[in-house]
Amino acid sequence: MLTNYNLACAVNHHAMANPDAPAVVCQARSLTYAELAERAARLAACLTHRPDWQRLDGQALRVGILASRGVDACVAVLGACWAGATYVPISLKQPEERVLTLLAQCGLSAIIADDEGAKLLSERLLTVGPRLVIHAGQSLLVPRAGAVEMVDMATLPPVTPEEPAPMAASDTAYIIFTSGTTGVPKGVMISAGSARHYLTTITEWLDLRASDRALETCELSFDFSVHNMFSTWEVGAALHILPATTVMNAVKFVRSSGLTVWNSVPALAGMLRQIKALAPESLASLRVTVFGGEQLPASTVTAWQSAAPNSVIVNLYGPTEATVFCLAQRVGKPLPLTPGRNVMAIGTPLPGNEARVVDAHGHPVADGTAGELVIAGDQIADGYLGADELTASRFPTLDGKRWYRTGDLAQRDATGCFHCLGRIDNQVKVLGHRVELEEIDAHLRIVSGADVVGSIAWPQANGMASGIVSFVGASAIDADRVIDELKNRLPPYMLPRRVIALERMPLNSSGKVDRRELHQLLDKEAG
């Protein structure tokens, strides 16, 4: 019998083996595995029983998910999977223009929206979008647009449960859009085979168990959510979703729900540390902590080790293009530091993945030498949706193998451990000197005591910068003192001319500091 690579299979399995086990909990709502499977199957039936539900050119159909994290979002994602479709999360926090660009790229067969998402369904969006919209919440809020069929999720009739539709390893499981340097979002296509490989590997590597209660802090449009949802459901555990508006209640939430697995970007832990929420043993129920998506500072780890003394901490690294995470580092004592950076190493490739540091020509460099990190193996994306040229340039064949060029600057040490040194495109030249902005940030964190910082080369002209300006996430800062202390740590050309306190540091949709917006801020100020 052929293997069914459909991501919904695990939920279906647990729904039969352990129907009453909790699968997802968010605020007052929760669903058992049996309930989650039933809702997803019902949603899937609404899609697959339509006469026009036919694979095109052998490709899985695509279903857009317009939902913020919550129970309905989980049902929507699983329903799309169950139907054998490729699910495409659409972030709610983006301008309508960008959503329209995205819709034009995807050719969606349907959109599933939660009540937040349904509010965004403008006439304009419905005109260019798919002809079927399944939505939760008040149908009164949803405008009627001529040819579009609107179906209220609550009115879907019960169905005789069917198995999740068969999907091959080569079928696309999901498409997640990441920001493109050119300004047009890139749709990363991940196959069901890659996703399956990741989930099998990571659940075993982290030793996740059916008894676990795991935290969700990510929106669907950030691929960390793939890890959170599907690694939890892979083992039959419960996913506890913390809504964005109360995310700073995370510590209390862990305690009151008795969570055992933490999943978040390090920035959230950094912010919790700064509001003094990380009291010693305040996270005693945790046994596994997963940090990923950006550099993990030592200050965050130290606070975490005291707050969550019973938890192992892992630092996971990976671009969306290599299926969520592909390198992993256990963080114990002594801390696995990246020399001179005060951040954690990114460790070694997870099983089925291969990593290399190469020079500008794609040739491997010696250990200890910095170069671009490239990844190969079972988790490499099929490429970017409708962008063959870009796919070819980012996924070159080297030594007969397909690699993904991460754009991250890295080095491997003598023990085989990889260290991420920042983005290659954050490498700037200041008056001819080569400067890694992350390096300045690392020192700025220590000197300012703030976790969320960002430096940029400014002003710039003809690709050359004449100085550095740094931003610190704080209500106020003694800039003269900080610059004085940085003088002891950085060469003069790396020293910020100004250190500016920002009450609201611009973050991108993944929660990382948005350097482009910092540039705009200064450009605007300069008039």
Added chain:
Amino acid sequence: MEANAKQDLRNFLKKALENHRDHQEFADDESLFVSGRLDSFSMMTLVMYLEEAFGLDFSDFEFDVNLVDSVNAIEVLVDAKQAV
């Protein structure tokens, strides 16, 4: 809370909202964070502001968003601290 301290607090929050391109008025009992008008990063800077302006020590109690969700909520927190 003294009247001018409260005005300073309101100014701080007003600026935070403006940073989010939110120029709507806000009543003293209006939710600012749970409602989604301000984000977690603003919450962090608010906590740092309250520590500096009122000598609050947030490590004294378990953090909850509702404690700082409105001007009225913050006033309760500050008055309790000043009563000690």
